[in-house]
Amino acid sequence: DSGVTQTPKHLITATGQRVTLRCSPRSGDLSVYWYQQSLDQGLQFLIQYYNGEERAKGNILERFSAQQFPDLHSELNLSSLELGDSALYFCASSVGGDLTGELFFGEGSRLTVL
Amino acid sequence: AQSVAQPEDQVNVAEGNPLTVKCTYSVSGNPYLFWYVQYPNRGLQFLLKYITGDNLVKGSYGFEAEFNKSQTSFHLKKPSALVSDSALYFCAVRDWGGATNKLIFGTGTLLAVQP
Numbered sequence: 001d002s003g004v005t006q007t008p009k010h011l012i013t014a015t016g017q018r019v020t021l022r023c024s025p026r027s028g029d030l031s032v033y034w035y036q037q038s039l040d041q042g043l044q045f046l047i048q049y050y051n052g053e054e055r056a057k058g059n060i061l062e063r064f065s066a067q068q069f070p071d072l073h074s075e076l077n078l079s080s081l082e083l084g085d086s087a088l089y090f091c092a093s094s095v096g097g098d099l100t101g102e103l104f105f106g107e108g109s110r111l112t113v114l
Numbered sequence: 115a116q117s118v119a120q121p122e123d124q125v126n127v128a129e130g131n132p133l134t135v136k137c138t139y140s141v142s143g144n145p146y147l148f149w150y151v152q153y154p155n156r157g158l159q160f161l162l163k164y165i166t167g168d169n170l171v172k173g174s175y176g177f178e179a180e181f182n183k184s185q186t187s188f189h190l191k192k193p194s195a196l197v198s199d200s201a202l203y204f205c206a207v208r209d210w211g212g213a214t215n216k217l218i219f220g221t222g223t224l225l226a227v228q229p
Contacts, residue, residue: 002157002159031215035219042219042222043219043222045209045216045217045218048216056209056216058216092158094215100146100165100215102148103158103160103215104160105150105158105159106157107155107156107157
């Protein structure tokens, strides 16, 4: 158990809909990262938050947004969903000040868009 | 830009034999390199990392990795494979773009250990 909790584990929805994925980082971790894993794109970095502030941005679509709340949990919002958004979305956390440390991953939220 | 390459989509090895999963990197500064493992329907688990120091890094579950600066490689190794080692293995490099610890992952190598 990594200590990172993601909900929901599975989600099935239709094109055009909006969903919210939630992540609770390990206790004490200030940084949260979102990754998308799909068969054709592999593991793609989406976005990072550190103590409530956006720290780094990757290949995140404009239809997607994220935030980190004062209690450090994070949400990834996916809107106007398309079939190609079907993927496994991972959240990871790390101790904020350590730039050499590993990331701790949750078990992912599997999104299926029909 | 930082990147890693995993040239093999799949590696097959018999139980008890040594295994190697290959990774090469391209970085513009000092490389911070990582190996992660993903079991079916699970998240990624950290195995080991190279930051500085000895070129041979030991990690979890008996895995080790050898950092080779001249060949820009960071291959994952284990002296004796177990069936339970069968999983998807990812090499990753820390991105030096700003004060972030984000990792750039390779495409993954599926390790299949036959009994």
